[in-house]
Amino acid sequence: MKKGNTVFFKKPPVITSFAAVCGSKESEGVLGEFADITLVDDMYGESTYEKAECKMLSSAIALAIEKGGLEEKDIDVLMSGDLLNQIISASFAARDFNFPFLGVYSACSTMSETLLLGAMLINAGYVKRAVAATGSHFASAERQYRYPLELGCTRPPQAQWTVTGAGGCVISDKGNGIKIVNGTMGKVCDFGVTDVNNMGAAMAPAAADTIMQHFKDTGTDADDYDLILTGDLGALGSRILKDLTWEKGYDISPKHVDCGEMVYKVIEKEFQGGSGAGCSATILNSYIFTKMNAGLYKRVLFAATGALLSTVSSQQGESIPCISHAVQLEV
């Protein structure tokens, strides 16, 4: 059933197992305690950053399956994507497994798009178990989107730091775990921001649009949630989101937390905090799901945001269109 842009699940699919892998820098923060694998060397034994990113994603997928007491043959489909051109991390990770693969691209909102699509397929009875996963790597993102690391370019204060990490989960048609109750499909929002170092400002309107659409469609507001979790708006983007929603009559500030703000221990060094598809993927698939399973958060609205730009579109003077998909999670 759909109301507005929100699809409601009659028999809510269940997140039965999850796993996260993170880099060495990330392991200094909350992920050090909650991630399943913390890397000492971000190369992960590979010869290139891109191969390391792919290996992290593949490990997270394999571990999520294993932690659920499942095998490869139990999985019906993998839904994944990532930030690299032609989503090579996801495609090459999918090569490691003998189940179908549906590639998605939604930049840093990939985790919520894959959760939404996975839940849709399961609730409809098409598949019994789907894996939703994504990740990112600081060094491969810098190389592709910004400057060679060797140049040692300075970062402006509005910048964020791409998280090295990957996370994934198994969504099942039955079992114990976190339920995906409904999901809101996002629309592309573009407020005309052109500063590629200010993703928070570009993405905040998309988060605001989807979160408010979700409130409207579900007849809820911020008070109904234990947590309204965004993906990687960072400190500045987070403040903009709170302002934008407050202007429209929603005070989400007591409930809102951003994964980008949570991921690093010392936020000054990373300026506005973490970013990248791996940011929300690691925090969600370790810290958040663990706390939810422990009953500390009962109802979470997860709305990751993605900036749908490329280096080419920016060089051609385009602004940054953004999107946010949301899923409502409950225990």
Added chain:
Amino acid sequence: MKKGNTVFFKKPPVITSFAAVCGSKESEGVLGEFADITLVDDMYGESTYEKAECKMLSSAIALAIEKGGLEEKDIDVLMSGDLLNQIISASFAARDFNFPFLGVYSACSTMSETLLLGAMLINAGYVKRAVAATGSHFASAERQYRYPLELGCTRPPQAQWTVTGAGGCVISDKGNGIKIVNGTMGKVCDFGVTDVNNMGAAMAPAAADTIMQHFKDTGTDADDYDLILTGDLGALGSRILKDLTWEKGYDISPKHVDCGEMVYKVIEKEFQGGSGAGCSATILNSYIFTKMNAGLYKRVLFAATGALLSTVSSQQGESIPCISHAVQLEV
């Protein structure tokens, strides 16, 4: 209901309208007669190739909606993707419309992945109308994947020519048109091909895998179809596909046609034929659907293939993982 990797639709979603836009070179062939818009200048009044590609896609989406007698408000979701880094054509085209957007990436099999996902969402009752669309542009693909056009590089005989064009369709929960009866989700196949100029050879195993999986899951074989349509294997890839399936006991040769082989009038100049996400998108959303609606083809298996490589993965010595998703179309 799922059997193997094939999802069967109880109440088959219907392709109620479709549209295609193609470039000037493409209009010399079959698309000249069947496409809705044929460009005289492939820049389409824009300042860059990428913006022209985006405009073609946006036009195809708008036209498919209009031809169905529908308006923007009648559409529940757009599913789209393309070949450009971070699927900017699809994301920027989605910005033109006020409905939700689910971005996918499946290289040149995007048309079949979006048809499959769109049909899944409609059959489940989540949405009433979805648009599935994709496209490509020769010049933007050359710039991104190969060499600057200005260099005038020679092309090896196994190469193909990226189609300038876009196509899209409206999938509805009811109405008259072409039914999507079932769909087979593809797995990533990698036979170790590393030659980026030989996409046909790289992709043929994925097409063979999905087509044979489809036969197995549906209890059909080549004789049951009027057409087994692949996306852009080209002349060489087509031959490899026929060989691979023949080796396994399926003779698809009397029924198999490849959009890449159909799209250009003179195939010598383009060597193995057309390629790109726009290749199957334009042929399917004009010629094939028109012929199906006229009753000339009653049952078509459409299995577009995608090569999931990037320039980075190839430069790092990786082989080319490929995928093919398939949908069974009937009138």
